[in-house]
Amino acid sequence: MEFDFSEDYRLLADQLRRALEEAAPLEAARKTVDTGQINVTAWELLGEMGILASGISTDFGGNGLGPLPVCLAAEAIGWSVAAIPTASLYHATPLIQSCGSPEQQDRWLPALASGSATACVATDSALAVEDDHITGVISPVSGGTGASVAIVRANNQLWLVDMAENAVEQEALESRDPGRQLCRITFRNTPATRMTGDDADLALNHAVVCVAFEQIGGASRALNGAIDYSRERRAFGQTIGSYQAIKHKLADIWTKIEIARAHAMYAAWSLGTGAVDLPLAAAAARASATEAYLFAAQETLQVHGGYGFTFESDSHLFYRRARALAACYGPAVEWRSRLAARLIAGETTKH
Amino acid sequence: MDFADSPIDAQFRAQAREWLAAHAPVTRGRGRVAWPDDATLVAAAREWQSKKAAAGYAAIALPREYGGGGGTTTQQIIFRQEEERYDVPFGVYEIGLGMCVPTLLALGSDKVKERFVARAISGAEIWCQLFSEPAAGSDLAALRTKAVKTGENWLVDGQKVWTTGAQFSDYGLLLARTDSSATKHAGLTLFIIDMRAPGVEVRPIRQLDGGVEFNEVFLSGVMIPDEFRLTVPGGGWAGAMTTLMFERLNVGANIGLIDSSTLIDISRRLETSTGRASDDPHVRDIIAQAYLNDRGLKLLTYRTLTNLGRGQLPGPEQSITKLVIASQAQLIANLLLDLRGQEGALVGSALGDGWEAVERSWSFGAAMRIAGGTDEILRNVIAERVLGLPAAKRDDTTRPFNEDAA
Ligand SMILES: Cc1cc2nc3c(=O)[nH]c(=O)nc-3n(C[C@H](O)[C@H](O)[C@H](O)COP(=O)(O)OP(=O)(O)OC[C@H]3O[C@@H](n4cnc5c(N)ncnc54)[C@H](O)[C@@H]3O)c2cc1C
Secondary structure: OEOOOOHHHHHHHHHHHHHHHHHOOHHHHHHHHHHOOOOHHHHHHHHHOOOOOOOOOHHHOOOOOOHHHHHHHHHHHHHHOOOOOHHHHHHHHHHHHHHOOHHHHHHHHHHHHHOOOOEEEEEEEEEEEEOOEEEEEEEEEEOOOOOOEEEEEEOOEEEEEEOOOOOEEEEEEOOOOOOOOEEEEEEEEEEOEEOOOOOHHHHHHHHHHHHHHHHHHHHHHHHHHHHHHHHHOEEOOEEHHHOHHHHHHHHHHHHHHHHHHHHHHHHHHHHHHOOOOHHHHHHHHHHHHHHHHHHHHHHHHHHOHHHHHOOOOOHHHHHHHHHHHHHOOOOHHHHHHHHHHHHHOOOOOOO | OEOOOOHHHHHHHHHHHHHHHHHOOOOOOOOOOOOOOHHHHHHHHHHHHHHHHHHOOOOOOOOHHHOOOOOOHHHHHHHHHHHOOOOOOOOOOHHHHHHHHHHHHHHOOHHHHHHHHHHHHHOOOOEEEEOOEOOEOOOHHHOOOEEEEEOOEEEEEEEEEEEEOHHHOOEEEEEEEOOOOOEOOOOEEEEEEEOOOOOEEEEEOOOOOOOOOEEEEEEEEEEEEHHHEOOOOOOHHHHHHHHHHHHHOOOOOOOOOOOHHHHHHHHHHOEEOOEEHHHOHHHHHHHHHHHHHHHHHHHHHHHHHHHHHOOOOOOHHHHHHHHHHHHHHHHHHHHHHHHOHHHHHOOHHHOOOOHHHHHHHHHHHHHHOOOOOOHHHHHHHHHHHHOOOOOOOOOOOOOEHHHHHO
8 A cells, every 4th residue: 555646756746845935935925916927937947847748748848747746736836825827737738638639739738838838728618619710708717818828618619729819808807816817808700729629527627636736735834824823822821822722723624634635645646547536536636625725724814813814914815815726617515516426326436 | 656455465355355254244234233232242252253363363463472463553454444344243352452452562561461462362351441530531640549559469449430341341451540649640550450359340331322331330449469560650641641542553443433325325215305315405415525524534544554554653643533433423313314304313223224323323423522532632632743732731730639639
């Protein structure tokens, strides 16, 4: 039994965390709330460390290492609350890799691998298509701002749109978490190319497993901060961490994180090996990590008292990001409902 | 990541499976049910234990020279996983083999080990644990049962409570106060007590569920020979902590409570006034949430097994298991009983197949949130020992016990 990442990957996880702590300190995340700017240094760093190339086959400029390095990077991104167009890495890249035509892959994957392009996905809105031209509005799109390419659904098929086309309009939306940019994209008879595969589920599962790791990274950092604070802050002659109301709260947060992490690790294994139980494992990871981060962000803010409500504290960074990540790819209650349907139908995991 | 057993463990599992298939009683169905009476339970348990002992499966991780299997903790867990598929009698030897015998091996003299360990493993002698007292549960070090040295013996007076299995046990681990003028934790000593010695009186306690698994034990003038002392006088607290540490090695042991699989099973078959229970969104949400916990804990067991394989012992983070499953069993049982409407107020046996296990979780779930460390104490353990939060300020540890108790 070896239910853990390999030693190499554990080392990589460490490196990623340290590198991102430096490239994307929490102070930078706080600034982002005002500026809404992507952290370009952190994005480039992921390129340099081979993370952007890892889900891409070597034929198209990738390093073919598969999803595990991306999962580890996602945890470090969550830990640093970095402002990064993750939808490109978590969702669009695997989608082009699995469903793109050879021409589309040739055109976009090398640029995605190097980080010179980013892509966004909005496959849940229905657009009109006529003669390979798309018309309609998608909103809100995560990571759409500045994306070079968009993957959309029209006529029950996936299409790829080059955002450099003139007939595309992008409008930034105000996001509760400016570190995760959202925008509205309007297509007016914009040329699009049809994608050849239509198995979008694999990429979606890839995305939610990555987000689960990001949620766990954020929840863990929030917990760590609250532990530190509760050992220093004093009230009624004692550190607040010696009071049980605080202790039990932190113990409950830890419990949720541990359980969510176990699910995420199994889902990563499932993703990495192409196991058939991926849908079940991914739904479990998504549902438990969402719950863990929402709870951790909310309750660690509480531990900080009035200071937790200030802009100066870190609490709001986690509070915002937890909300933003809960909103993408559908709420936890939907994932739990899907999970229950699979369980009631008798589905089980491999191990 | 690799979920396969190592080649040696795989071979062990295969052998264990084969042996169990040939020797274990046939499964009667899902969920453990209470035995009709102690005599039947003990007889069945004794028979099963001696079969296991003869095959080396009785105490797999304990040394061969005392009748153990000479294997690893991982193999012990593997055997337990396989054994749990059968409806074999659990609950008679767990305290003895899981906590008392490892304590004897860790602290006992050679003479003690030779006298007791092999007989406990073979099932010839049953053990219990006499720690808790009326005024000392969570705060175990507050115990008052006294042991006074008289010549070569110790004279014990006091009262223990919640002693599981005392009614059929031969020996017990006894924690007693040997020096009242020392501070609370410093005046304790750990002993072996002969449960049939004069002055030991076991009175059954009737439980919420009607069962009688635990007891009050009154000790009046009980003589314990000095050679039955397991720690130096005053060293009992550390000894007791050794015992409680072994409890953690009982990784992944099923405590007989229902989980999400029972909820799925029953709700799929259950018609309510508003339709099939498993179609109800509220029920479905609880199914998902319970599964997330059960499955998460199972995966955490995989992580513990991974750590064991690396030579690390399970630490205080093991508290997570009981903390999560006991209250969840209550929640699931209450939901299922709710779904039966007014019928849910009937006893389990009147509700049909599988419902006795539901009723047992309704009642025993409550007990499991208390036994072996309450939910609140487990949260303290996680906060202080895993997360490193400061201990609560207390003023009961520095004064002599007899001043504090006064
Ligand atoms: C089924 C069962 C079997 C048992 N078997 C045995 C056995 O074989 N041998 C044995 O020695 N004992 C046994 N026990 C006893 C068990 O260990 C104690 O019941 C347990 O430690 C709690 O102690 P208590 O009952 O005195 O409750 P108390 O300690 O009085 O607790 C009462 C309440 O106060 C809370 N509380 C206490 N201290 C704190 C604190 N510091 N912070 C927050 N809350 C606190 C508790 O969580 C609980 O909610 C058994 C108990 C049960 C239920």
